[in-house]
Amino acid sequence: SRSSPSRGCWWAQSALVVWEIGAGTVVLFCSMEEVEECHACHNQIRQALRGADDQWWALEARLEKAEEEVLSCHAEALKGWFGLSTTALSDWAEGGLRTKVRGRVHKILLAPMAARMRRQVDFSGGQPASNDQDAQSIGHILDELLDRWETEVDPLVGEADAVDERLARRAKRRAKFGAAPDPAQADAKQRSSAWAPARGALDAFRAPVQRLVEFVEAEVSEEVIARLAAIVPAVVARAVCDFHFQGYAFEFEQLEAWWDGARAALQRREGLWQRLLQEEGLFVRRIERGIEALRAAGHRYQAFADFGAGQVVAGMALGTAPVPGWPAEAVSLLASAISDFRKRLRPIRDCAAWRVVEAAKSIHRRLRADSPLPERPQWELVGRQEGAGAICQAVDAAAQQSGQPPVTAGADPAEMALVLMRRLDGLVALLGELRDAFHAEVAPGAGGVGDTLAEVMRAAASMSEELLVLLDEPSQAGLDEWLGRWDQFGEAIGSQRLEAAMAVMPPVLESSLPLERRKVRRERLVLLRGVQALLDDVGFRRRLAGVPGAGGASAAESRAATSGAQQEAGNAAGLALSMPPAEAAPSVQSPRGGYQPRRPRRESEANADASPHSPFAQVAASSSAPAEGPIATPAPAPTPAPAPAPAPAGVTVPAAAEPPSPPRAAAGAAAVAASGGSPPRLPAAALAAPERLTAEAAAEAVLRSGVATASSSRPETPSTRPGTPSWLLPPWPRPNTPSLASWTRPDTPSTACDDAEATPVPRWKFVSGEYVQMRPTSSASRLPPLMPSQLPPSRRSTREAPASVW
Incomplete structure (x- = not known):
């Protein structure tokens, strides 16, 4: 159909949507041939991914089966060499023998192949991880491809198909009512915009999947799998x-x-x-x-x-x-x-x-x-390096709690002044705690350690107040001037005053103190040594204030010095020997060596094909084939991989490597598969109580479904009674083996009823607020049927029926 020349012309030629505007301008949209090509490419990529996934599962199943066979065949030899028990050979606990063996098989045989597959496929364009931990964290390349396919590419194709179906229905309605062709241009644009993302995703997947197919055909073939299985022993x-x-x-x-x-x-x-x-x-x-x-x-x-x-x-x-x-x-x-x-x-x-x-x-x-040695004062056993490390740790911890990050060289003067002030505030608080602790031992004003610490604290607080002035007018010159005064901090006090104050302190016998008080006193003395280092060492003062580029020990070196000094002090007091090592427990970390186990197969993937290992669609194309051509799939395996031995608890067995089903379940599945339909649907009563399923209900279900199921409880032999239609089934049970008595009526009166069909009758009731048993003569109770043995002899002959009637 054509429209007026002024508005343009639209027509369909060779399934190509064309729009001609004015003087020959032609705009091409997505054609139906291109849509079919996208569908074909989508199916090829899906089959190739499924085939590669099945082949890798077959490889893992074959290796695991070979491992099971080796351990079962040589179990007695291993027990004799290493004293293994049967429990150890089946220990799948984390860190157990089987877990270690399975991890070694994966590390030696599967990890190098998975790394080569990742390098050849080059899906993300990056190189494989450099160490085992990174290689385990990135996962398997097949899982990455499948996840990206299911979460990104497949939904795009599905959305485009939905748009196509909607546009086809719309075009059919327009053709039916003879509408103008102008909306067809909008439909073509909509189809083109719907298929553009899907086509781009398929083009991006085409080359990696082609390389994956080439790798699987070359290195995961049946010959390679057999060779790897031979290496497993x-x-x-x-x-x-x-x-x-x-x-x-x-x-x-x-x-x-x-x-x-x-x-x-x-x-x-x-x-x-x-x-x-x-x-x-x-x-x-x-x-x-x-x-x-x-x-x-x-x-x-x-x-x-x-x-x-x-x-x-x-x-x-x-x-x-x-x-x-x-x-x-x-x-x-x-x-x-x-x-x-x-x-x-x-x-x-x-x-x-x-x-x-x-x-x-x-x-x-x-x-x-x-030869007893005199006890040395604890103050003499504390080193200055240990004290410097302890006071640095305390000030660093206070600065980290404030949330102020450290500054680097060349930082803004205002930011630098703020960091210095926060660290000095932490130092002032620490000096105040030490002053109060030593004032508890020597009264203030007596010239003790507490008075010296109070003077140091006032000097540090004064330096912190000068930083407030610097924050009002921040400048590099003002910061340099403050740092010069900080370098001279404590020279007027001197560390000798602390030594003199400690000398006049009353002696304390450390061995007479409880353990907790001894530890607290030693921590205070260590911090006091740190204050002494602050008063003497200019470099340490800059390090403590947090000046960038200042010298001094790092936090790790300070901790090492602290632990070393404590050990030396302990050795001076007594012999410190650690106990010999005991028997080591096995490590629970299984060295998988960079191989990340595959994720469990989804049910949709496992049931995508009828066979455990679906044969691939066609023989792979040569490596010289262009990437734009159809994606080849590896050749089908001649024989499917055998099922492995039962896997450990908590390990999901892949669908391609699932163990065979039990005989009874397998027989039912085979019968259903032969019928081409679903399993027989039983009545609701049978589903609610399977143990009460009667022969009539079972026969009715079989006749309804059309599937002839054989009983698995006894063999099919001529001695077994053949099946009986439901309208010929007697109302009483019969033995499986036919006999003369099986076709005769049992010794039961004709008024007998099945206990299961009888309505349950209450035997108790409430009378005047009490729960009492009902009387046998009550109308609500029902007597059981009389048996022939309970009847009088005169009535028994008239009640019984001749056997020939039945």
Whole structure:
């Protein structure tokens, strides 16, 4: 159809929507051929993603099945080598043997392939993560593609299809009523705007999915899967050996570190060390020789462990190295090395180390009893570096609570003055607490430590007030002038006044104080040492005020100095030896080595195809094919991957690797599938109470559904009675095996009724507010039917019917 020349001309030619305006200007919109191309591209990408996903699940299922077979076939050998129990071989707890073995299989065989897949697909344009933790956090590239497809691309295509359907209905109505063709231009524009996002998303997905298909065909083929499954025995054997060796190796590292520290602490006391060598030199030498032997045993284990990991497995996976199968001889060597390591470790850890510690403590007590040392004042044991670190931590904590961020060099003078004032306020508050604490020991005005601290606090408060003047007129010159006065802070007071004030303080016997009071007093003395460093050191004053670029110890160095000084003070008072390490618990962290396990398959993905592994649509195109061409899919696998052994609790089994269903459920599913319909629908009564389902209801359901189901409780043999239509079923139960008595009426009067069909009758009622039992003669009660054995002989012959009638 055409419109007037003044308004333009619209027509449909070769399914291409064209609009001609004025003197030959032509605007092209989205054609129906392009829509069909988008649909074809959408289907190809979806089939390719589904095929790659199925093939990867088949790979994981094959490897897991190979792992199960290896452990089941060599269970007795592993029990003999390592003393494993049946429970340990099925321990799926976090940190258990099975979890470690499964993680090692994933790390050695799947993680490198997943990394290569990510590099080749290059979906996001970035490189893979550099370490295992980042690689685990980004997930699997297949999951990323599927998630993006389901959340972004598929909805866009669905929206465009909905727009197409709506426009088609509108065009059909216009054609029916002969409307003008002008609205067709608006429809074409609307179709073009609806399909533009979908086409852009499909174009962006085309190249990555094509590279994914090429990778899956090349490196996840049946040949590669079979080769990787053949490597699983070596990987499992190495994982089991490492699981047992790493626990003992961790204990050895703890023991070696403990002995280095304990020996250094003992050798600092020359008299104690010499006495220990004289009395317990045998155990000391046993520890040292045992540690050397354990170190050599560890090197021997590493020399024997030349299989199941590293470049050897990489060569096997690529096909450049032969696959040996189960390494029985190598596992035997590693098991003997582990046994030797354990036999050498336990005597040292459980006997010799404890003997040396107890002997050293006993010798130390005897030495102190023979020549008691005078108790030194705690003030002399506190170092200035420890005090500087403690006061820095206190001021830093106060500044962090205020929420003021630190400043850098070249900051605004007003901002710098505000930071300095906040830190000085924290220092003034700290000095006030110390002053009050020492005034409790020496009265104010007596020239004690509290009076000196009060003078220092007033000087710091004066410096803080000068910063208020600087905030009124901020300038770099005023800030430099204030910093010059801060450098001279405390010179008029001096740290010698604090030493003199501490000398006149009444002596305090530290050993007589309770533990809590002793700790509080030591913390105050440490802060007092920090005040002394503030009065003496210009660099420390700048560091404490927060001046950018000032020297002084960092927070970490201050904490290290504090802990070191505390340890030195403890060693001066007594021998501080840590206890030998105990038996190490297995680590619960499973080293997956950068392989992020796939997310559980959604039900829509699992049931997308009839078979567990849907065959791919067509053979993959060559790598030289242009990206604009149709997306090829890998060739179908000749045989589907077998189902793996049952997975651990909490682990979702992929749909492609689900174990077979129970026989009864499988028979029902097969019957339903053969009928091509849904399972038979039973009556509501049968659904509410399955145990009361009668033979009539079951036969009616079978006849309604048209599916002939066989009973799974007994075999199909000629001895079984054939099925009976519902209108021939007798009202009483019959045995499964037919006999002469099965077709005769039972010894029951004709007035008998089924107890289940009888209406329940109340047996109790309320009378005058009491719940009493009803009388048997009440009209609301119903007597049970009489049995023939209960009838009199005269009436029994007349009530019974001849058997031939039935």
